[in-house]
Amino acid sequence: MIDSHKITAKPDFLLEKSPFGVCLLGKDFKITHVNEKWIAITSKDKKDLIGKGLADIFPQIKKNLSHFLDELKNTNRHYHIHEFPVTIETEGNLTGRFYNFLYCPVFDSEGELDYFCSLAVEIPNAVALKDQLEKSEERLRLATESNNISTWDLNLKNFQIYHSESLAHIFGYDSTHSITQLEMKNHIIDEDQHLLDEALADALATGKYSFEGRIKDKNDKIKFISSRGKIFYDEQNVPDRMLGVLQDISERKNLEKEIEEREVRYKFLADAMPQFIWIGDSDGNLNYWNQAVFDFSGKTLEDFTTGDGWLQIVHPDDREKNIEMWLNSIKTKTIFSLEHRFQNKNGDFKWMLSRAVPDFDDEGNVKHWVGTSTDIDEIKKQEHQKNDFIKMANHELKTPITTIKGYVQLLKKMRGNSDDQFLNNSLNTIENQVNKLNGLIGDLLDISRMEDGNLPLTRRPFSLIKLVTETIEDIKASEESQEIKFVLNSDSDIEVNADKERITQVINNLLTNAIKYSPNTNNVVVEISTKNNQAIVSVEDFGIGMDNEELSRIFQRFYRVSGEDEETFPGFGIGLFIVKDILDRHKGKIWVESEKQKGSKFYFSLPLNKKNK
Structure with a gap:
């Protein structure tokens, strides 16, 4: 605490020794002396300060100046002004600073008032701190609002x-x-x-x-x-x-309430459905099943979320394939589809078709999986009964067909030199129709075997070029009006290791289809080549062709292409289905290029035998 009654000092001493800005004022409060630090505060020259009053130097305090000067003069006590803002000009640049000012009376040796002294002490970084605080407060206000x-x-x-x-x-x-x-x-x-x-x-x-x-x-x-x-x-x-x-x-x-209400409605809808509904996270971990799953299996949510989870109701023979296909779908982010068997609460297994699709976010990441399982047990039983019927019909029909074919061949041999042209044509027609009937029965039997996974394959190396040539000649013999052009794009023989009878079936089907679906032309082109360790055979016709919708369904079972008058061509629509299955079992491929009313070109590939590679 400064006792103003004790302050006595020479002006020169105060001006020279003080580390602060010092200004001396006469009894009339006019400036008599200033040091350099105080001059710097005013941004004025010394000659412009001497003899001037404080109001002339700091007009912003003029309103309150008389009050504190009167108090200073009447009480002879010091007077403080805190954090007073001052704008200082330095080399043409204006800088804001804050000062604490102290005004106090100074007495002579007799104790009489001599003059007043003003000390100015700068508050370091006050401006920057105050500005930073204000900016922080503004940022906080904007962020909160x-x-x-x-x-x-x-x-x-x-x-x-x-x-x-x-x-x-x-x-x-x-x-x-x-x-x-x-x-x-x-x-x-x-x-x-x-x-x-x-x-x-x-x-x-x-x-x-x-x-x-x-x-x-x-x-x-x-x-x-x-x-x-x-x-x-x-x-x-x-x-x-x-x-x-x-x-x-x-x-x-309100949004949470709406979502909760939607979830209740969804759960009610899901539980009311006879289909099994299940949901998994992005990694494929299942975390929801509708009530139908629990009613069918007799299991609880805890059963499905511990141990083997819901795999425990999958038939042991189907689990490995189930896991393999599910993990592949998770990895590739593709649709999961599988026919497998589930055990019900009575211990019986029922066939189910399970299908799951990924739900993606805007960036292509899987959010979750939504799946269903549909009871197809009755369909499977009907398919089994159908297959049993086909096998029985095949067995029962084979004997009379073989007998008819044998007698036709015997008659042709006995009357082969007959001049009775009607008889010869009739015998040929009967033989051709018997062969077609025999082929259809064989196709139906193949379908049955494929569904059971029992289509037999006997692999052995053979020349694909020779097989294609022989098949073309056989077709030409029965279809005399057709011109089949064979193009070989290979300098050496092409050998594959496959079931020769099944590959003959593939080539024969593609050739007969090319002829059947080209009613107004008589030209078919067959090409054979090799590429990337694959033998590639193509069969091109110039017939009715197919549009995109037909192309998407051409390899489906029982699908038949229609002509211009929308009449379907003869056949069961199973030939290409069988062809694709045969090639799949040989690790081969089949594809097609087609344009409506211009024709189609079918390709199929088979892996080359090792000695050709």
Whole structure:
């Protein structure tokens, strides 16, 4: 504390020795002496300061100047001005700074007032700190307002609360209204008052405040709010203040309620369906099954979420394939589809068709998998009965067909030199029709074997060129009107290791189809070549061709292409289905290029025998 009654000093001493800005004022408060540091504060020359009053130097304090100068003169006590802003010009640049000013009287050796002294002490970095604080406060205000967050400061000793303008708005008041802590409490609906009491008690115990509940605002509108805060303690470790934020979360709560209601409706719908419905996360871990799954299996949710999960109801013979195909779908993000057997609560196994599709987000990542399992046990039984019938019919028909064919061949041999042209033509027609009938029965038997997975294959090396040539000659013998052109694009023989009879069946089917679907032309082109260790055979016709829809279904079972008049051509529509299955079993491929009314070109490939590679 400076005792102004004791200050006696020579002006020159004060000016030279002081580390601060010093200004000496006469009894009339006119400037008599200044040092360089004080001159710098004013951004003026010394000659412009001497003899001037403070009001001339600092016009911004002119209004309050007379008050503090009178007090200084009448009381002979020092006078402080804190954090006074001063703009200083340095080399043409203006810089804002803050100073603390001290004004005090100085006495002579007789104790009489001699002059007044003004000391100016700069507050280091005050401007930068103040500016930084203001910017931080502005950023905080923008951040809270943009997220509909209000701030509050509660004095825990007198319960006076200070808050941002947006908080009053949340409670239904004008933004200029200063809401009290009691008003805020009274707006909490009665049913949630205990939540507020519990939150305050927890805050006093832990130092952290957290409340979420409903209010009825000034306009009787129900809103959901969420408030978080932290307690600050005084020097005696007594709770002093609590600072926090408050947010209107009505929109979020309403959305959560809507989602919850939708989930209830979805669950009701899913549980009402006889189909099995199941959901998995992005990694394929199943986490939901509808009620139909539990009713069928007799299992519980706990059974499916522990141990082998729901694999425990899959038939042991189907589990390995189930796991393999499921993991592949997860890895490739492609649709899962599998026929397998599930065990019901009685211990019986039923055939199911399970299918799952991935649900992607906007960036192509799998969010979850949605799957269904449909009971196809009755269909499987009917297919089994059909296959049994086909096998029985094949067996029963083979004998009379073989007998008919044998007698036709015997008659042709006995009457081969007959001049009876009608007889010869009739015998040839009967033989051709018997052969077609025999082929159809064979195709039906093949379908049955394929469905059972029992289509026999006898692999051995043979020349594909020779086989194609022989098959073409056989076709030409029965289809004399057709011109079949064979193009060989290889300098050496092409050998494959396959079932010769089945590959003959493939070539024969493609050639007869090319002839059948080219009613207005008599030209078919067959090519054979090699590429990438594969033998490639193509059969091209110039007939009715196919559109994109037909191309997408051409290898389906029982599908037949229609002509211009929409009449289908003869056949069961199983030939290409069988062809594709045969090639799949040989690790080969089949594909087609076609244009409506211009023709089609079928290709198939087979791996070359090792000695050709």
